[in-house]
Amino acid sequence: MLSTSALLEMIRTWESSSLECKSVRVVNEKVKEPDRDSLSDEITAFANHEGGTLILGVDEPSRQPVGVNAGDVSALVSFVSEICKDSIEPPLTSFFVDSAQIPDAAGDYAYLVYVEVRRSLWLHKSKGGYFYRHGDTKRPMSTEHLLRVGQAHSQARIIQFDEQAVHHAGEDSLNQALCLKFVHEDDSSALLKRRILVRQNGNLQASVAGILMCCMAPEEHLSNSYIRAVCYRGKVRDANYQLDAKDIQGPLDEQIRGAFAFVNRRTQTSASKQIGRVEHRQYSMRAVFEALVNAVVHRDYSIHGSAIRLFMFADRMEISSPGRLPNTLSVDNIAQNQYTRNELLARLLSECSVEDPMRRAVERDFMLERRGEGVGIILRESEALSGRLPIYEQFDPELKLTIYAADTSKVLTASAHPHPHR
Numbered sequence: 001m002l003s004t005s006a007l008l009e010m011i012r013t014w015e016s017s018s019l020e021c022k023s024v025r026v027v028n029e030k031v032k033e034p035d036r037d038s039l040s041d042e043i044t045a046f047a048n049h050e051g052g053t054l055i056l057g058v059d060e061p062s063r064q065p066v067g068v069n070a071g072d073v074s075a076l077v078s079f080v081s082e083i084c085k086d087s088i089e090p091p092l093t094s095f096f097v098d099s100a101q102i103p104d105a106a107g108d109y110a111y112l113v114y115v116e117v118r119r120s121l122w123l124h125k126s127k128g129g130y131f132y133r134h135g136d137t138k139r140p141m142s143t144e145h146l147l148r149v150g151q152a153h154s155q156a157r158i159i160q161f162d163e164q165a166v167h168h169a170g171e172d173s174l175n176q177a178l179c180l181k182f183v184h185e186d187d188s189s190a191l192l193k194r195r196i197l198v199r200q201n202g203n204l205q206a207s208v209a210g211i212l213m214c215c216m217a218p219e220e221h222l223s224n225s226y227i228r229a230v231c232y233r234g235k236v237r238d239a240n241y242q243l244d245a246k247d248i249q250g251p252l253d254e255q256i257r258g259a260f261a262f263v264n265r266r267t268q269t270s271a272s273k274q275i276g277r278v279e280h281r282q283y284s285m286r287a288v289f290e291a292l293v294n295a296v297v298h299r300d301y302s303i304h305g306s307a308i309r310l311f312m313f314a315d316r317m318e319i320s321s322p323g324r325l326p327n328t329l330s331v332d333n334i335a336q337n338q339y340t341r342n343e344l345l346a347r348l349l350s351e352c353s354v355e356d357p358m359r360r361a362v363e364r365d366f367m368l369e370r371r372g373e374g375v376g377i378i379l380r381e382s383e384a385l386s387g388r389l390p391i392y393e394q395f396d397p398e399l400k401l402t403i404y405a406a407d408t409s410k411v412l413t414a415s416a417h418p419h420p421h422r
Helices: 004-013 036-048 070-086 143-163 188-193 208-214 252-266 285-298 343-349 358-362 374-386 408-416
Strands: 019-022 025-027 030-033 052-056 095-103 109-117 131-134 137-140 165-170 197-200 203-207 227-232 242-248 269-274 276-281 308-312 316-322 391-395 398-404
Touching: 004 019, 004 052, 004 095, 004 109, 019 036, 025 070, 030 070, 036 052, 036 070, 036 109, 036 131, 036 137, 070 095, 070 109, 143 208, 143 343, 165 197, 165 208, 188 197, 203 208, 208 252, 208 343, 227 252, 227 285, 242 252, 252 285, 252 308, 252 343, 252 358, 285 308, 285 316, 285 343, 285 358, 285 374, 285 398, 374 398
Parallel strands: 019 052, 227 308
Antiparallel strands: 025 030, 052 109, 095 109, 131 137, 165 203, 197 203, 227 242, 269 276, 308 316, 316 398, 391 398
16 A cells, blocks of 8 residues: 555656556546546556556646545546456456545645556456556557567466466465475575575565465465365256355365365265175265366466366266366377476475375375376276266366266165176
């Protein structure tokens, strides 16, 4: 939050690569100036560059702060928020909008509305195109510039996106107890070595992997970094037949545990008495565990606006993870080949223990054991149980895995008469 004195000092020094001032005209609670499209261009330019501050309520010819009436502040704040969410692709989340009181020429009080835009992890487009800041003005990106920046973003997404700095998340965004799972002491240098913290422009900031593994609420910094789980009574998505729904949040290892518990709770089980009690489940929980781990560790966290989705139906389970298969992987060779999109995340998850009773069910000591066995387990154990091979499908921009449920009623009927008369 900026103070009134800080805003006035910024206006006094006037516009720079990190500051833009705009006049405002509000009529009947409708913002007439600045124009929605031109303002979206300005905000996008900051997000695509190094971030900056936009101050609304400044007379541009005289460079004097004039502010707006108290009754117009709400309309102006809503106007800016709507632009960030609706007029920019992907929607901008790394911004803060507020107001500050100033004395006007008559000695009464008026308000400046300001927007702090942080440098974004994503490349954003406004209605006017792609912009960046150059000196004290916004400029459209040339084709060469756009390709160069786009390539840099693409390389970050594919190779080391999980090691990039989350620009608005400092060291205090990380939870000490969670960090101590990966380092032996509460020390910034140890976190830097593990790339949980990274140094950006001289400042210590949390990495994407650091936020995902060592922050109690990763979704506050990286939107949609959670698992949305829904269970339906029938075979189609229909809210009228929804049995259970939960957004499973928290550090990634906790998301895996939470999603596993959701499936375990909603999986039907039958029992037969042959020699002792024998339980028959719809799904191999070992296969479910491997599928959840793969979805979490291999999803493309650079894709904005899409969470991992876990849907359970009467006859199947679907797990959809944002992002295309990386490198040379395809749905045809996924069982034979191995490629890790998020290497740092994989290393951290491989250090997270699996506790009983889940450990007994999944036969794993750690969340990720990195032997390339996961897909094979999913395919073999699920087919052995249900008689149907799971299916991987690529729907741009997400990968969907369908695991078919075993028919426990048939298993129970067959088990009741294991040796029929011939």
